[in-house]
Amino acid sequence: MTAAVTPRDEIIETYGEDVWNLILTVYVNFHDSELEIIDLCARWIPRRTDLREKTYLVHHASDEVTHARLFREGVERLGQPWHELDHAKYKIQDIDDRFRKLFDSEDELEVLIGLNLYAEGVLAMEELYQLGRGKPQYFYQFDRIEREERRHVGFGVTVAKRLLAESAENRKRATAYCNWYQEHLDGYLGGELADKIGWAVEAGFVADDYIPRTKERFRSTMSELGILEEA
Ligand SMILES: [Fe+2]
Numbered sequence: 001m002t003a004a005v006t007p008r009d010e011i012i013e014t015y016g017e018d019v020w021n022l023i024l025t026v027y028v029n030f031h032d033s034e035l036e037i038i039d040l041c042a043r044w045i046p047r048r049t050d051l052r053e054k055t056y057l058v059h060h061a062s063d064e065v066t067h068a069r070l071f072r073e074g075v076e077r078l079g080q081p082w083h084e085l086d087h088a089k090y091k092i093q094d095i096d097d098r099f100r101k102l103f104d105s106e107d108e109l110e111v112l113i114g115l116n117l118y119a120e121g122v123l124a125m126e127e128l129y130q131l132g133r134g135k136p137q138y139f140y141q142f143d144r145i146e147r148e149e150r151r152h153v154g155f156g157v158t159v160a161k162r163l164l165a166e167s168a169e170n171r172k173r174a175t176a177y178c179n180w181y182q183e184h185l186d187g188y189l190g191g192e193l194a195d196k197i198g199w200a201v202e203a204g205f206v207a208d209d210y211i212p213r214t215k216e217r218f219r220s221t222m223s224e225l226g227i228l229e230e231a
């Protein structure tokens with residue numbers, strides 16, 4: 001008797017091992033990022049004094065608990081047991097480094113720009129948007145997750161705007177963070193992610209202008225705060 005064919009088998013058969021590994025890379029990094037974000041939200045809850053702003057972090061963390069569960073479920077639905085995954089094989093080092101930097105930061109503006117606007121509003125959003133529409137059968141509930149990520153961007157924009165209005169010094173620091181992430185984006189998409197984006201384009205999972213679209217999303221997201229220095 002032969003075992004039933006799973007989506008995993010079909011993916012490997014149709015697209016090859018690289019694309020299968022790419023899918024697992026997407027899931028593992030999204031899942032592990034959610035756990036980092038939950039901890040990061042928790043770190044800032046006691047520091048916020050405004051009740052509404054405190055609530056944003058509670059909602060944010062709670063959404064990420066759901067997303068972590070959905071990412072696990074997505075992998076299982078492809079026929080891959082979650083507990084058998086070797087995370088180290090799929091981890092993107094750059095993501096870990098950025099979370100560590102944010103976790104060590106004492107500056108809430110840095111966290112808002114690095115997490116809510118950049119990691120969630122630019123990088124994750126473009127990925128969720130394109131993969132969720134391009135291959136919903138492989139990227140389970142990505143459209144729902146994308147909608148909820150928009151809310152997290154909204155939380156970040158609201159709090160960051162309040163901080164920016166408080167002082168010129170805050171605006172100056174925010175602009176410097178924005179510049180840092182702008183430079184990061186240019187190096188990241190064409191660097192550690194280049195092969196992976198290439199495989200995703202080839203498989204038809206994302207559009208061939210994935211990189212320019214992500215850069216455009218950076219421009220529009222950061223423009224909301226008016227901290228983008230036009231080149
Ligand atoms: Fe999320």
Ligand SMILES: [Fe+2]
Nearest residue numbers: 064120149152
């Ligand atoms: Fe989020």
